[in-house]
Amino acid sequence: MTTYKTPLRYPGGKQRLWPFLDEILTANNLLGGHYVEPYAGGAGIAFELLLRKRVSHVHLNDSCIGVHAFWHSILNETENFCRKISRASLTVDEWKRQREVFKVRHVADRLDLGFAMFYLNRCNRSGILTGGVIGGLSQTGKWKIDARFPRNELITRIEAIAAKRASIKIRNWDAERFLIDYLPRLPVKTLVYCDPPYFHKADRLYPNHYKATDHARISKVIQTRVKLPWVVSYDSCPDVLAHYRERRAFQYMLQYNAARAYKGAEVFIFSDKVDLPPGSAIAAINDGLRAVA
Ligand SMILES: C[S@@+](CC[C@H](N)C(=O)[O-])C[C@H]1O[C@@H](n2cnc3c(N)ncnc32)[C@H](O)[C@@H]1O
Numbered sequence: 395m396t397t398y399k400t401p402l403r404y405p406g407g408k409q410r411l412w413p414f415l416d417e418i419l420t421a422n423n424l425l426g427g428h429y430v431e432p433y434a435g436g437a438g439i440a441f442e443l444l445l446r447k448r449v450s451h452v453h454l455n456d457s458c459i460g461v462h463a464f465w466h467s468i469l470n471e472t473e474n475f476c477r478k479i480s481r482a483s484l485t486v487d488e489w490k491r492q493r494e495v496f497k498v499r500h501v502a503d504r505l506d507l508g509f510a511m512f513y514l515n516r517c518n519r520s521g522i523l524t525g526g527v528i529g530g531l532s533q534t535g536k537w538k539i540d541a542r543f544p545r546n547e548l549i550t551r552i553e554a555i556a557a558k559r560a561s562i563k564i565r566n567w568d569a570e571r572f573l574i575d576y577l578p579r580l581p582v583k584t585l586v587y588c589d590p591p592y593f594h595k596a597d598r599l600y601p602n603h604y605k606a607t608d609h610a611r612i613s614k615v616i617q618t619r620v621k622l623p624w625v626v627s628y629d630s631c632p633d634v635l636a637h638y639r640e641r642r643a644f645q646y647m648l649q650y651n652a653a654r655a656y657k658g659a660e661v662f663i664f665s666d667k668v669d670l671p672p673g674s675a676i677a678a679i680n681d682g683l684r685a686v687a
Contacts, residue, residue: 398445401512401551402436402464403521403542405599408589408627409438414662415625416448417671419585422623426450427583430622432569433590435461435600441555444562453580455565455572458602459499460511460523462566467508469564472556476549478509484540489517489527496523516543522599573615577622586624588616593631606633613637623667630661638663642670 400409419425425448431440434454443449456462467475482488495502495510502510511523517539518525528542529535555562565572569590577586590612596603604612610633616626617638628634630645643663664670 398442398554399551400436400438400441401468401548401555402438402515404436404438404515405520405522406589406592407436407438409436409442411627412439412442414671415439415585415587416443416446418625418668419443419448421669421671422585422667424449424583424585424623427585428453428580430577430580430584430586431455432572432586432588434465434564435589437465439587444558445554449585451561451563453563453565453576455567455569455576456602457566457568458600459566460496460507460601462564463499463502463504463508464511464515465508465564466566467505468552469556469559469562471505472552474505475509476552478505479512479545479549479552482513482543482545484517484543486527486531486533486539489513489539492517516548523601570612570615573612574619577620580622582622584622586620586622588624588626590626590628592629593634594629609633610637617641617665620665624665625668626663628661628663630659634661641665 400407415429419427419429427449428451429440429443429449430453431437432455434440434456437452437454440452440454444452454465456465492510492513495506496514499507499510514523515521517527519528521542527539529538533539565576567576569588573588577584590609591600591603593604593606593609613634616624617640626638635643641663643661645659645661647659
């Protein structure tokens with residue numbers, strides 16, 4: 395099946411779960427409506443749904459200034475961005491330069507920062523921005539710095555997304571503010587998918603992450619302030635299940651790779667407004683996914 399791949403590699407990326415969100419849209423008569431990700435990251439599901447015309451508009455938000463600079467630049471400076479991809483030098487010296495731009499991200503030029511984020515995402519192990527370069531500084535590993543940088547393919551993905559720019563809104567807010575202030579502006583025919591940073595080990599994966607108290611607070615905001623139908627996903631653990639104990643949830647196994655491949659138990663949680671698709675939809679997501687409860 396064709397996939398409309400996001401240009402970003404994302405630790406914990408959920409792109410392959412898009413058929414499940416599609417089933418939820420269908421079961422809740424939300425096809426053709428708006429779709430929101432307050433923790434967008436690579437936004438793989440959002441672009442699958444938009445480019446397949448399953449939703450008419452997507453609203454993305456991420457508090458990481460580098461992630462925002464990337465999405466903003468590919469939408470508003472598409473040609474310049476793609477030229478940078480064509481001309482990028484894939485060497486350790488250039489990687490060090492891009493790492494410096496990302497380090498001073500709060501004062502960097504937005505296009506330069508968006509590109510630095512992208513470069514590190516594509517050239518670092520597992521796409522971890524603060525991680526090491528593929529192949530190591532000596533480039534003696536089996537895979538080298540350019541292993542995940544297929545220029546033409548990445549340009550094609552970016553151009554496909556940029557062509558839909560009129561249907562895409564991107565914000566750089568804290569999710570709590572976004573949930574409280576932005577969502578009420580949206581039509582009732584909207585689905586909100588929250589994929590917060592993992593409860594465990596997120597500090598290894600993303601520059602922006604939550605402490606346990608933040609997870610508790612945001613769970614209250616989602617459950618009391620969000621009036622639109624919503625879905626949340628998490629790494630499954632007792633604290634998360636406790637925060638959402640009054641909501642329906644199901645756990646599943648998702649194979650992902652961040653530093654090493656392993657199977658993690660994840661959970662989807664649903665607002666009371668969401669009708670669940672029939673059980674078969676869960677099995678259909680793909681082989682890496684299986685309902686365990
Ligand atoms: C699990 S990742 C999202 C992955 C995404 N669903 C995908 O498929 O690529 C979580 C994202 O939340 C962002 N984030 C962390 N804290 C945030 C906050 N307080 N407000 C908004 N975004 C935040 C991180 O920068 C990261 O991109």
